Amino acid sequence: MATPSAPSSSLPPKPHQSSSASSPLSPPSSILIIGSGVFGLTTAYALSRRHDFVNTTITVVDRADPSNPDVFPAPDAASVDTSRIIRADYPDAAYAALAAEAQLQWRQQTHPDDLGSEGRYSESGLLVVADGPAPPPGTPVVPGTSVIDKSKLTGMDYARFSWANVLSLASSDPELAARIKECPNTDAIKAALGTGGSSGSWGYINGLSGWANAGASMAWLYKRVRAEDRINFVVGEVTNLEVSGNTVTGARLSDGRVLSADLVMVSAGAWTGRLVDLTGQAIATGQVLGYIDLTPEEEAQLAHMPVILNLSTGLFVIPPKNGVLKVARHAYGYLNPTTLSVPPLVSSVTTPAAAVSLPLTTLTNPTLQIPTEGADDLRRALHEMVPLPSLRDRPFSKTRICWYSDTPTADFIIDYHPEYKGLFVATGDSGHAFKFLPVIGEKIADVIAGQCPPEFVGKWNWRYPASDAAIKTVITEDGSRGGVPGLILSTELERTSAVLN
Ligand SMILES: Cc1cc2nc3c(=O)[nH]c(=O)nc-3n(C[C@H](O)[C@H](O)[C@H](O)COP(=O)(O)OP(=O)(O)OC[C@H]3O[C@@H](n4cnc5c(N)ncnc54)[C@H](O)[C@@H]3O)c2cc1C
Numbered sequence: 001m002a003t004p005s006a007p008s009s010s011l012p013p014k015p016h017q018s019s020s021a022s023s024p025l026s027p028p029s030s031i032l033i034i035g036s037g038v039f040g041l042t043t044a045y046a047l048s049r050r051h052d053f054v055n056t057t058i059t060v061v062d063r064a065d066p067s068n069p070d071v072f073p074a075p076d077a078a079s080v081d082t083s084r085i086i087r088a089d090y091p092d093a094a095y096a097a098l099a100a101e102a103q104l105q106w107r108q109q110t111h112p113d114d115l116g117s118e119g120r121y122s123e124s125g126l127l128v129v130a131d132g133p134a135p136p137p138g139t140p141v142v143p144g145t146s147v148i149d150k151s152k153l154t155g156m157d158y159a160r161f162s163w164a165n166v167l168s169l170a171s172s173d174p175e176l177a178a179r180i181k182e183c184p185n186t187d188a189i190k191a192a193l194g195t196g197g198s199s200g201s202w203g204y205i206n207g208l209s210g211w212a213n214a215g216a217s218m219a220w221l222y223k224r225v226r227a228e229d230r231i232n233f234v235v236g237e238v239t240n241l242e243v244s245g246n247t248v249t250g251a252r253l254s255d256g257r258v259l260s261a262d263l264v265m266v267s268a269g270a271w272t273g274r275l276v277d278l279t280g281q282a283i284a285t286g287q288v289l290g291y292i293d294l295t296p297e298e299e300a301q302l303a304h305m306p307v308i309l310n311l312s313t314g315l316f317v318i319p320p321k322n323g324v325l326k327v328a329r330h331a332y333g334y335l336n337p338t339t340l341s342v343p344p345l346v347s348s349v350t351t352p353a354a355a356v357s358l359p360l361t362t363l364t365n366p367t368l369q370i371p372t373e374g375a376d377d378l379r380r381a382l383h384e385m386v387p388l389p390s391l392r393d394r395p396f397s398k399t400r401i402c403w404y405s406d407t408p409t410a411d412f413i414i415d416y417h418p419e420y421k422g423l424f425v426a427t428g429d430s431g432h433a434f435k436f437l438p439v440i441g442e443k444i445a446d447v448i449a450g451q452c453p454p455e456f457v458g459k460w461n462w463r464y465p466a467s468d469a470a471i472k473t474v475i476t477e478d479g480s481r482g483g484v485p486g487l488i489l490s491t492e493l494e495r496t497s498a499v500l501n
Pocket residue numbers: 034035036037038039040061062063064073074076077078079080083084085086236237238239267268269270271272274287288289328402403404426427428429430431432433434435436
């Protein structure tokens with residue numbers, strides 16, 4: 001499904017170019033960061049360590065867990081979970097290289113306070129698989145060729161280009177070269193998986209990829225940030241940005257407090273569209289996850305399995321740890337159109353729709369369950385990839401809907417707002433930003449300072465939708481997504497209760 005890209009005459013002219021400028025900007029006297037997920041907290045940390053920013057007051061505000069107001073970020077943030085895949089397996093060479101840089105830090109496990117220690121990182125390997133048509137045997141993959149139209153990729157394209165980039169990285173990294181292997185058919189995939197199951201018709205295994213305990217890694221980072229004693233943390237829910245003319249001056253909280261700053265950075269993850277109109281640029285999509293409790297015997301049986309990711313369906317399984325196996329789906333996801341009582345900050349090009357897709361989580365809706373549509377798919381993945389008979393009918397011990405801020409190309413949005421002074425946005429994570437925890441804050445700080453990394457110019461910038469059609473909805477077409485685009489969460493939940501009743 002392709003998003004039409006023909007420019008439409010009914011759109012107003014675009015305002016001035018976005019400001020991923022290369023000239024250094026002078027640091028603001030104060031910066032307010034809204035959202036303490038991986039984007040917000042790493043940026044706060046990076047800024048707090050920069051000499052240029054010694055005189056800048058840095059404040060971070062986040063919604064908190066009512067039961068524990070000192071915990072950052074909120075437990076329903078995308079950055080908090082038992083696991084996130086850590087891979088440099090990307091079809092895009094710039095993200096592959098940045099992820100490879102991050103992996104060097106994930107692998108540090110010598111001292112207890114190294115990022116990868118205390119179970120925060122597990123190098124289980126990653127098995128990437130996809131559906132045919134499989135490339136003819138012997139088809140050369142040209143390392144580093146990633147000049148591709150990301151709007152038209154299939155799961156197999158994603159896997160093939162990713163393999164090409166991994167080969168390219170391996171050409172200067174003998175350790176990596178020794179740990180990667182093409183799996184040209186189902187039998188090879190089965191052998192690499194080691195669970196008795198299989199999935200996909202072609203793929204490869206990368207022994208230098210793995211997964212991280214995301215919640216524990218955020219706690220590790222939060223502890224380090226706290227130790228710097230440079231950042232003010234405020235617990236609160238931002239209802240809107242404060243604006244004077246075309247300058248953003250701060251943020252208003254639900255209890256009436258106003259936090260003022262010279263520069264406001266919105267890094268509110270999938271909630272960002274509540275505060276800044278992102279029509280046609282980013283949309284909140286809900287993704288399903290299921291957790292299954294294992295006996296120690298079952299866990300031992302699966303101890304050596306890699307992460308497996310089926311790019312044709314987006315379904316993936318994370319190896320067990322502490323008696324829990326996780327299965328999830330990287331999909332187009334559910335939309336949750338929400339009517340806003342306070343509209344987001346508008347732009348001159350788009351008008352926010354009356355309803356904006358925003359997250360719905362158990363923090364605000366404690367009885368929320370995943371729809372049967374998603375649960376059935378997770379079950380299918382489990383049957384195929386981890387076919388232990390004892391797991392066949394075992395119910396999920398827990399399920400969750402986790403929210404992405406999805407962009408059409410799966411590129412992040414890290415840029416100054418082109419129309420408002422004093423406003424910077426870091427969002428559009430598109431479901432793959434966690435692995436960059438060790439490196440993304442420095443990159444965001446570079447963009448704040450006016451120095452966007454050259455390889456991300458044209459990727460991370462603010463991009464107004466190209467057409468009226470593109471305004472209607474955002475569909476991520478980078479080839480990695482499974483499921484069906486445009487499912488509405490409330491409809492799927494109604495179907496689910498109809499089945500259960
Ligand atoms: C199911 C799932 C699987 C994923 N798998 C992977 C993976 O395998 N590998 C990988 O690299 N990445 C993965 N990701 C993506 C990764 O988790 C995200 O890209 C990343 O965590 C996004 O960080 P963020 O800071 O943008 O958003 P978040 O972590 O969601 O942070 C946003 C913060 O803003 C706060 N906030 C929002 N609105 C307000 C407000 N009005 N007032 C105050 N605070 C507010 C929230 O409380 C939250 O703490 C996955 C994501 C999901 C959901």
